[in-house]
Amino acid sequence: MRQNDIAAISPNAPVILEMSHISKTFGAVTALVDVSIRLRKGEVLALVGDNGAGKSTLIKILSGFHRPDTGAIVYQGKQVHFGSPREARAVGIETVYQDLALINDLSVYHNMFVGREYHKHVLGFKLLDNKKMRGLARTYLDTLGIEVPSVSSTVDLLSGGQRQSVAVARSIYSSPTILVLDEPLAALGVREGAHVLGLIQNLRQQRSVSIILIVHNYNQVFEVCDRINFLHSGEIVLDASTAETSEEELIRIVKSGLGRQAV
Amino acid sequence: MPPSTQTAPKATNKVGLRVPTTALETVLVILSRYREASIAVVAIILAIYFQLASNGAFLSSQELSVVLRDTGRFGLIAVAEVMLMITGEIDLSVGSTFSLAPYVMVLLSLTWAFPIAVSALAGILLGLLIGLVNGVITVSFRVPSLITTVGTFFLLQGVVVSIYNSQPVVAPVQEPFNEVFGENLYGPADSVWSLHGLTAFTPFLWTVLVVVVMAVVLNRTTFGLHTIATGSNIVGAREIGVRTGRIKVYNFMIAGAFAAGAGIINTTQFASADPLAGGPFLTLQAIAAAVIGGTSLLGGSGTIIGALIGAFVVATLNNGLVMIGAQATVSDIYLGTAIIVAMILNVQVDRLRARRRL
Numbered sequence: 308m309r310q311n312d313i314a315a316i317s318p319n320a321p322v323i324l325e326m327s328h329i330s331k332t333f334g335a336v337t338a339l340v341d342v343s344i345r346l347r348k349g350e351v352l353a354l355v356g357d358n359g360a361g362k363s364t365l366i367k368i369l370s371g372f373h374r375p376d377t378g379a380i381v382y383q384g385k386q387v388h389f390g391s392p393r394e395a396r397a398v399g400i401e402t403v404y405q406d407l408a409l410i411n412d413l414s415v416y417h418n419m420f421v422g423r424e425y426h427k428h429v430l431g432f433k434l435l436d437n438k439k440m441r442g443l444a445r446t447y448l449d450t451l452g453i454e455v456p457s458v459s460s461t462v463d464l465l466s467g468g469q470r471q472s473v474a475v476a477r478s479i480y481s482s483p484t485i486l487v488l489d490e491p492l493a494a495l496g497v498r499e500g501a502h503v504l505g506l507i508q509n510l511r512q513q514r515s516v517s518i519i520l521i522v523h524n525y526n527q528v529f530e531v532c533d534r535i536n537f538l539h540s541g542e543i544v545l546d547a548s549t550a551e552t553s554e555e556e557l558i559r560i561v562k563s564g565l566g567r568q569a570v
Numbered sequence: 571m572p573p574s575t576q577t578a579p580k581a582t583n584k585v586g587l588r589v590p591t592t593a594l595e596t597v598l599v600i601l602s603r604y605r606e607a608s609i610a611v612v613a614i615i616l617a618i619y620f621q622l623a624s625n626g627a628f629l630s631s632q633e634l635s636v637v638l639r640d641t642g643r644f645g646l647i648a649v650a651e652v653m654l655m656i657t658g659e660i661d662l663s664v665g666s667t668f669s670l671a672p673y674v675m676v677l678l679s680l681t682w683a684f685p686i687a688v689s690a691l692a693g694i695l696l697g698l699l700i701g702l703v704n705g706v707i708t709v710s711f712r713v714p715s716l717i718t719t720v721g722t723f724f725l726l727q728g729v730v731v732s733i734y735n736s737q738p739v740v741a742p743v744q745e746p747f748n749e750v751f752g753e754n755l756y757g758p759a760d761s762v763w764s765l766h767g768l769t770a771f772t773p774f775l776w777t778v779l780v781v782v783v784m785a786v787v788l789n790r791t792t793f794g795l796h797t798i799a800t801g802s803n804i805v806g807a808r809e810i811g812v813r814t815g816r817i818k819v820y821n822f823m824i825a826g827a828f829a830a831g832a833g834i835i836n837t838t839q840f841a842s843a844d845p846l847a848g849g850p851f852l853t854l855q856a857i858a859a860a861v862i863g864g865t866s867l868l869g870g871s872g873t874i875i876g877a878l879i880g881a882f883v884v885a886t887l888n889n890g891l892v893m894i895g896a897q898a899t900v901s902d903i904y905l906g907t908a909i910i911v912a913m914i915l916n917v918q919v920d921r922l923r924a925r926r927r928l
């Protein structure tokens with residue numbers, strides 16, 4: 308499915324997220340310099356850039372994992388300060404981290420529900436409802452067409468691609484408002500990668516969830532994204548809709564290290 | 571057997587699961603699947619050995635009450651160490667909390683005439699506070715808990731010996747507190763089924779109750795799940811919203827409270843608070859129980875039931891060898907060997923799992 312199969316995002320679509328003038332340093336390392344990004348409802352935004360450009364740092368600020376040195380985040384019209392990933396998840400921002408954040412010693416279904424467990428009350432005690440979580444995880448993974456040996460096996464038994472699929476499934480399970488995917492295709496085979504891209508494309512078609520997608524493959528960028536933000540050495544050097552730019556231009560920017568300013 | 575009928579091909583497991591190939595791997599796989607069962611087998615063999623070697627005296631009610639009393643004491647602390655070890659931390663200060671809490675309890679009752687139950691509660695609160703301090707220093711100031719708790723160990727040990735010049739104090743006996751938390755030692759005239767006989771086992775029974783509760787907490791509650799997540803992958807756990815710092819602090823507080831509780835039960839049973847009752851040796855025996863029970867220090871996994879069985883093994887070695895006439899110090903040789911062997915196995919099992927081979 309090429310991008311023109313899906314109606315372009317309306318310029319009037321409400322802005323759901325605005326991160327403005329974000330800077331972040333780690334000791335002597337400057338990771339982000341005055342970065343601003345804007346995400347509309349239903350939009351799929353590609354965040355691209357070289358290794359070490361600051362992509363993961365930016366999305367970890369959004370997810371509440373890091374706190375920015377300067378800058379503000381306005382989410383659904385209100386300024387927010389996330390003290391921890393818990394707070395961001397609670398308001399509908401889900402993230403698939405580059406490291407996947409899977410707990411090796413826990414089962415697939417516990418991994419799916421860590422941080423938002425289902426409980427049952429036994430003699431007045433709040434215990435985990437493992438049966439319910441196991442069932443929900445199994446059905447949900449089946450619905451998405453994700454294959455794992457068993458939802459009860461620990462995730463360290465899974466292959467790299469299966470792990471990545473589980474992490475993606477976990478993030479979309481709760482129907483988030485914003486979905487952040489940090490290189491979700493890195494460990495996937497051609498077929499599985501296409502499958503996850505298909506999932507993203509489906510979400511995009513419904514235009515109900517806004518997505519920030521970090522990928523290195525420009526083909527994939529043009530396949531599923533509405534806009535591109537190019538990050539270079541901690542600064543945004545390009546902000547353009549995929550309809551207005553091309554792979555050639557991106558490659559030119561990569562080579563020159565220079566950008567053209569936002570449209 | 572005709573040559574054409576080869577042995578059946580190795581059972582092909584589900585996708586992604588590797589079947590163990592070498593004998594060592596097979597043993598490790600069995601150990602990892604049935605951790606508690608394998609240590610229980612060791613415990614039973616030990617009990618049988620001492621029963622035979624002591625001409626049937628080991629499993630007498632009287633001797634057993636001593637072994638189980640020690641099992642209770644080590645077990646209560648070992649359970650807390652298991653929780654901490656799962657988060658990737660350790661508490662070496664439990665031995666001094668064990669001495670300090672009951673000492674404070676007794677002094678409160680003697681000096682201000684607090685009912686002993688109230689003083690005991692104060693002792694537990696003190697344990698919680700010690701755990702809170704250990705936890706906050708470890709988490710907020712990023713001091714390794716090995717160091718934090720060596721520091722608090724010496725500090726508290728110094729405090730408790732300086733209060734009364736290292737003198738033990740006689741603890742007041744108040745019913746029903748003493749009946750509930752350990753009244754007596756098993757006498758030759760006691761029958762197991764008399765209430766008097768049964769109270770000799772109360773320290774152990776309390777520990778069994780705590781073990782059951784903590785096994786449920788670890789395996790069936792959100793707190794337990796987050797405890798495992800914290801030790802298994804601390805960055806990942808934080809990324810998905812687990813409050814790893816808090817989880818660690820709470821587990822330090824559990825350790826403090828359990829050590830205080832074990833000390834209070836000990837004092838109640840002996841009607842005496844001894845500033846040297848705990849000490850470094852008790853800490854190490856409790857950790858030995860946790861390790862022999864099948865918990866490694868790598869974090870992310872551990873067994874509560876195993877800790878209780880491990881405590882029984884430690885208590886059995888301590889008392890059994892003395893019983894069959896060995897020098898008291900000989901038991902340390904066996905204990906030391908047991909710890910090292912158990913730890914090698916634990917680490918190998920965890921390693922294999924980490925390499926996704928089980």
Ligand SMILES: Nc1ncnc2c1ncn2[C@@H]1O[C@H](COP(=O)(O)OP(=O)(O)OP(=O)(O)O)[C@@H](O)[C@H]1O
Pocket residue numbers: 333336337338356357358359360361362363364365405
């Ligand atoms: N926790 C941290 N402590 C110190 N430095 C960090 C930390 N996280 C990131 N950095 C540094 O910040 C810079 C940006 O890193 P970041 O992970 O955001 O890059 P990236 O664009 O995601 O790269 P990649 O494509 O390789 O994932 C790098 O120089 C990195 O070394």
Ligand SMILES: [Mg+2]
Pocket residue numbers: 362363364405489
């Ligand atoms: Mg990155």
